[in-house]
Amino acid sequence: NAGVTQTPKFQVLKTGQSMTLQCAQDMNHNSMYWYRQDPGMGLRLIYYSASEGTTDKGEVPNGYNVSRLNKREFSLRLESAAPSQTSVYFCASSQSDTQYFGPGTRLTVL
Amino acid sequence: GENVEQHPSTLSVQEGDSAVIKCTYSDSASNYFPWYKQELGKGPQLIIDIRSNVGEKKDQRIAVTLNKTAKHFSLHITETQPEDSAVYFCAASKGGSYIPTFGRGTSLIVHP
Numbered sequence: 111n112a113g114v115t116q117t118p119k120f121q122v123l124k125t126g127q128s129m130t131l132q133c134a135q136d137m138n139h140n141s142m143y144w145y146r147q148d149p150g151m152g153l154r155l156i157y158y159s160a161s162e163g164t165t166d167k168g169e170v171p172n173g174y175n176v177s178r179l180n181k182r183e184f185s186l187r188l189e190s191a192a193p194s195q196t197s198v199y200f201c202a203s204s205q206s207d208t209q210y211f212g213p214g215t216r217l218t219v220l
Numbered sequence: 221g222e223n224v225e226q227h228p229s230t231l232s233v234q235e236g237d238s239a240v241i242k243c244t245y246s247d248s249a250s251n252y253f254p255w256y257k258q259e260l261g262k263g264p265q266l267i268i269d270i271r272s273n274v275g276e277k278k279d280q281r282i283a284v285t286l287n288k289t290a291k292h293f294s295l296h297i298t299e300t301q302p303e304d305s306a307v308y309f310c311a312a313s314k315g316g317s318y319i320p321t322f323g324r325g326t327s328l329i330v331h332p
Contacts, residue, residue, distance in 0.1 A: 114263070141318050150229070152309060152324035153264070160318070168319075200263050204318050207252045211263030 112136055114212035116201050122218045123191045131186040131215050133201030141204045142184035143168075144176060146197040147214075153200065159184055191219045222247040224312050226323025234331050239300050241326045243310035244292040250312040253293045254320065255284060258307040267308075268295070271315070300330045 114135045123129055135142065144156040155168030157176040165176050173195060175187045184203075188195060196219045202209040223246040233239050245253075251272035256264035270277045270284045270293065277284050281300075286293040297304055307327050311320035 150324060152226075153322040155319070158319065202263075207313065207315065207318060207320075208254065208266050208269070209256075209264075209318075209320065211256075211265065213261075213263050 114201055114203055114210050116199075116212040116215050118215060119213070120216050122220065123188075124220050125192060127191050128187070128189050129191065129217075130188075131199055131201075131217075132183070133185065133212060134183045135201075135203040135210070136182065137203060137205070137210065138181070139203035139205045139210070140181070142178065143202040143204075143209065144174075144184070144186045145200045145202065146170065147200060148197050156186065156199075188217075191217075193219045195219050222250060222312055222321040224310060224321045224323045226310050226326060228326060229324065230327045230329070232329045232331065233300055235300060235302060237300055239297045239304070239328055239330075241295045241308055241310070241328070242292060243294070243312075243323050244290075245312040245321075246291065247312070247314070248288075248291065249314050251315050252313050252320075253284070253286060254311050255282075255295050256309045256311065258309065258325075260306070264309055297328075300328075302330050302332050304328060305330045 117132045143158040145153045159178040162181045199215045201212040254269035257267045258264040283296045310323040313320040
């Protein structure tokens, strides 16, 4: 039981490049989330998916898109990366109130 | 929407001392209050939570208290150890929404 897995662990992009962050969970959870974590800002919700087939915007959705591929997988796409998107990205899943987080992806945009 | 304030942002203690982290929330409809611990290079992990029908909850050296009237809740760690060093996040949510609002985090440093 791996819990929540994320790939890649680290990524460096140039401004304007695109990439997709992958997330998968093996706990059969309905809900999945993408957060970004910046120094002094805590965890800010980018997008979430309450169940397979649905996605909704969170607090900071601009510049991102998501896809809930199936119940296990929830991906986050940056179409045209900007330096302001340099951050650590966490995926999480939940079945009830408790969230389970992945190990994170550290993204640097030059 | 909900707003969660967390203090202090940094807390430095000696091993064996107690540590207290405080959070306030704005939405009186919030009824679930988890605390997460984030170790360096890892994702946050739930360490304790409390619901609005309970005033206090303990689990070994950690405890959480909730004051619904004042809309604040606190994390208490007793007999701190170096392995308690981490960033701690409080959060608040309405039961059933599964969308918590997080505080900005407290970096706890326990000196041996």
